[in-house]
Amino acid sequence: MKTTTTLTTEAITLLKKLIETPSFSSEENQTALLIANWFDKNNIPFKRKNNNIWAYNYHFDTSKPTLLLNSHHDTVNPNQGYTLDPFSAIEEEGKLFGLGSNDAGGCLVSLLATFTYFYQQENLSHNLVIVASAEEESSGPNGLNSILMHLPKLDCAIVGEPTEMQLAIAEKGLLVLDVVVSGTASHAAHTNPNNPIYNAMEVIHWFKTYEFEKISEVLGPVKMTVTQINAGKQHNVVPSECHLVVDIRVNDCYTNEGILEIVSQHINATIHPRSLHLRSSSIDKNHLLVQSGRTLGRTTYGSPTLSDQSVLSCQSLKLGPGNSLRSHTADEFIYRHEIEQGIELYVKILTGFLQQDETTTSL
Incomplete structure (x- = not known):
């Protein structure tokens, strides 16, 4: 099993490639290939529909509840305020610049690294499924909502969006x-x-x-x-x-x-x-996933921004490295240390959640 240090290095390398590959909503084919390559290199079987890619942990057990890990690889169009090339992964003074670096590339690669860390682990309380989804920014018809029918029943989810690794337990x-x-x-x-x-x-x-x-x-x-x-x-x-x-x-x-x-x-x-399906979402503040984050000093709050949580019917938590205020801004960036700490915290939160006693998994 790869160490978190190795996975973090590889995740940042992948993020740079994602930044350098345009992936506007409904035009994510090339970034989907990069994500597929991540799974191939780590010997993880995956499925693909349109530009959505998903995979299951090695010891998937239909008798267990399932936790979804999700983030998106599409971006908005760069605005006119950019002074840097939005498709150049420029790293300066601890910042990694580029379109989609903060929203939500840093979250996506951190979740990919975290899933890979747990992929072969046995005796977990929950199954894991990870989805790298398309068309999140446009709420398009071929995004996460289009593949939910192909997934097993989802009991809870972590949706990767920039929250500074604090726990967004509700979303408008x-x-x-x-x-x-x-x-x-x-x-x-x-x-x-x-x-x-x-x-x-x-x-x-x-x-x-x-x-x-x-x-x-x-x-x-x-x-x-x-x-x-x-x-x-x-x-x-x-x-x-x-x-x-x-x-x-x-x-x-x-x-x-x-x-x-x-x-x-x-x-x-x-x-x-225009639509009625983009609903508010939340997770019980006493859910074991939330409790695992709170034991690590994470705080809870409500998020005003929309994400793929809106198409999920299970309880869901928004959580990821980066700062939401940087999303869709000119010269978007994420700090390298945010990704490093994000992967570390994802692993710790999931360790506390997935290695719980089976009698406590009802939430």
């Missing part, structure tokens, strides 16, 4: 609404008491000021933000419609359907939800 869901506010088209020179843009001001004010009753202990209140507005094509014509886009971050006290119903009751507009 996402509901995006296309809202159409109607009115009466007319010439701008005439009085029009039914201008849809003015009508939209009332709708926007409601989204800005409405407060949902239920506040989550971990995730806080539901947050609604109007992010786009579009109406009209000519200066002298009042349009018949004003279009809004609303981003709603849903806490674990509500379902997406419940939020949609409340919004529909309060505003005078036509509402089209």
